[in-house]
Amino acid sequence: MSDLSLCLEAGQVLGLLGVNGAGKSTTLAMVAGALRPDRGSIRIQGQDFLEHPELAGQALGWLPEAAPLWPELTVREHLDAHGRLRGLSGTRLTEARDGVLERLELKTLSRRLAGVLSQGQRQRLGLACALLHRPALLVLDEPANALDPVQVVALRTLLRELAAGGTAVILSTHQLAEVTAVCDRVAILHEGVLRYDGALGADQHAALEQTFFDIAMHGRAQAA
Amino acid sequence: MTLLAVTRLELRRLFVRPLGWIVAALALAELGWRFALLLQIFLLNQVKLAALPDGPGYTDLVAVRLYSSFITGSPLPFGMIELALLLVPLLTMTTLASERSAGTLPLLFSTGLSASRILLGKYLAVLIWLALWLLLALAIPASLAHGVTLDWGKLAAATLGTFLGLAVLGAIGVACSAFASHPAVAAVAALMISLALNCINLGAQLAGINSGFINWLAMSTHQETLLRGLVSSADVVWFLLAIAVALALGVQRLAADKERG
Numbered sequence: 001m002s003d004l005s006l007c008l009e010a011g012q013v014l015g016l017l018g019v020n021g022a023g024k025s026t027t028l029a030m031v032a033g034a035l036r037p038d039r040g041s042i043r044i045q046g047q048d049f050l051e052h053p054e055l056a057g058q059a060l061g062w063l064p065e066a067a068p069l070w071p072e073l074t075v076r077e078h079l080d081a082h083g084r085l086r087g088l089s090g091t092r093l094t095e096a097r098d099g100v101l102e103r104l105e106l107k108t109l110s111r112r113l114a115g116v117l118s119q120g121q122r123q124r125l126g127l128a129c130a131l132l133h134r135p136a137l138l139v140l141d142e143p144a145n146a147l148d149p150v151q152v153v154a155l156r157t158l159l160r161e162l163a164a165g166g167t168a169v170i171l172s173t174h175q176l177a178e179v180t181a182v183c184d185r186v187a188i189l190h191e192g193v194l195r196y197d198g199a200l201g202a203d204q205h206a207a208l209e210q211t212f213f214d215i216a217m218h219g220r221a222q223a224a
Numbered sequence: 225m226t227l228l229a230v231t232r233l234e235l236r237r238l239f240v241r242p243l244g245w246i247v248a249a250l251a252l253a254e255l256g257w258r259f260a261l262l263l264q265i266f267l268l269n270q271v272k273l274a275a276l277p278d279g280p281g282y283t284d285l286v287a288v289r290l291y292s293s294f295i296t297g298s299p300l301p302f303g304m305i306e307l308a309l310l311l312v313p314l315l316t317m318t319t320l321a322s323e324r325s326a327g328t329l330p331l332l333f334s335t336g337l338s339a340s341r342i343l344l345g346k347y348l349a350v351l352i353w354l355a356l357w358l359l360l361a362l363a364i365p366a367s368l369a370h371g372v373t374l375d376w377g378k379l380a381a382a383t384l385g386t387f388l389g390l391a392v393l394g395a396i397g398v399a400c401s402a403f404a405s406h407p408a409v410a411a412v413a414a415l416m417i418s419l420a421l422n423c424i425n426l427g428a429q430l431a432g433i434n435s436g437f438i439n440w441l442a443m444s445t446h447q448e449t450l451l452r453g454l455v456s457s458a459d460v461v462w463f464l465l466a467i468a469v470a471l472a473l474g475v476q477r478l479a480a481d482k483e484r485g
Contacts, residue, residue: 029330032330032334033333033334033335033336034330034331034333034334034482035330035333035482036482036483049336053336053337053338054336055336056334056335056336057226057334057335057336057337058336060334062331062334064327064330064331066327068326068327068328068330068331069326069328070233070237070326070328071326072237072240072241073236073237073240077236081229081232081233081236082335084226084229084232084233085226085229085230085233085332085335085337086335087226129331
């Protein structure tokens, strides 16, 4: 990645697009605090969390690609572990856990081991873990992977609700339709460089598609 | 404190996996067998031993010898330390290597935890598990305490030596797990390093080398003193130093993971 600069307001949903290897997952891993950039700064609510990594634990929720889980733990144990790692305990943890179990329709699966969940269920559990502590910034890497069409619609609704509640969301995806359906801003990466960053209005699917393919094929957006 | 959250998570993972229970059950069964044989030998020689003015008793010949074969001098089943050389790598192999292979290690980093806290949290869980194992093993000779004269001081020194030995093996195992990308590789590496550290002086002696430094380097040198009931601060410092070196190397490797991705 080089010279990447992005600023996200509370309640904004940013779609991060790019072909495979463009640097989307690397960018998200750096934003999530899992990977340290060589230089630069990452600020959440005005505070540099490279200097204060504990801030990331409280203000940020991250769903990496393929929702990594501990196969030997149950759904409930996952949520408890994530909650404790992010500083929740007691009734706060119980309420938060029950809330996301309900919201993501995981209640009936709460005693099931993560290792036997279907890919779609794993994805929902990963999302529940990311949402548990009500982060100010939600970082999602291909969240619609393996979800069925009904769950995709439910995910879009959830993201819009979170945005309406003031949560900022960064959503990385290959699906342009996903971006036009939920995002109000789009950024396109190509070979580790930010090539496009702009607001996304209604009925702009065709224009976005054109811009994306121009960047993917020629490395830059063509003049209209 | 998030370090304790890591410990709790790791303990949960250790307790729900069958491997931990199987390792503990087999080890205790083997130690029970060793105890029965040691007790049988002791009872056979009891009359002769009673005639000696300062003859060894139950503590020397049964309780302490349950911990180690080094001072048994007879072909009995493994003592606890020899068992630990084989079993602790199996217990620790998944601590970090499986986090890396399952992709959950970046998730831990994203919670704002430093590499040292993650590693120490994991190590603490392993240490708790090993301490419980040691307590159960200690219960075997202590179960006869009402019928024999136990030298509690000597037994405490031997227990401390065994615990410190287990703590070193646990630290080596966790460090190897931090370096490896697959649990099996971590287990093999930890086994080789642990065996080398434990027996380096014996190997050197067989090769005709009798070096004070090599003797100092070997874990068995320091453990034997404690097993004989002598608590020396120099020996305790050796154990603490070995733990610190292993954990520091593990932290270095884990921190590099965050830098390099």
